[in-house]
Amino acid sequence: MCLILLLLLGTAFFLIRKGMGKGRPPWVTGPEAPETVAKRVLSERFAKGDITTEEFMERASVLNWTPGSDGPANGKKR
Numbered sequence: 001m002c003l004i005l006l007l008l009l010g011t012a013f014f015l016i017r018k019g020m021g022k023g024r025p026p027w028v029t030g031p032e033a034p035e036t037v038a039k040r041v042l043s044e045r046f047a048k049g050d051i052t053t054e055e056f057m058e059r060a061s062v063l064n065w066t067p068g069s070d071g072p073a074n075g076k077k078r
Helices: 002-019 034-048 053-062
Strands: none
Touching: 034 053
């Protein structure tokens, strides 16, 4: 009985730790924040070459975002 309990606790711990660092906790199922989506779309458009560096920086400033400070893709803290 104790072994089963330890196995369940270990599995839960592993799954929670595995989900860490991906921006959102594993139990959050709602939609992403609009700001996060906007930053990701802006980054993708810049990466594809759809917009210039100047356009990218201008639109990032409208979002009050300094690119590189909190990337929309990773969401990790430094």
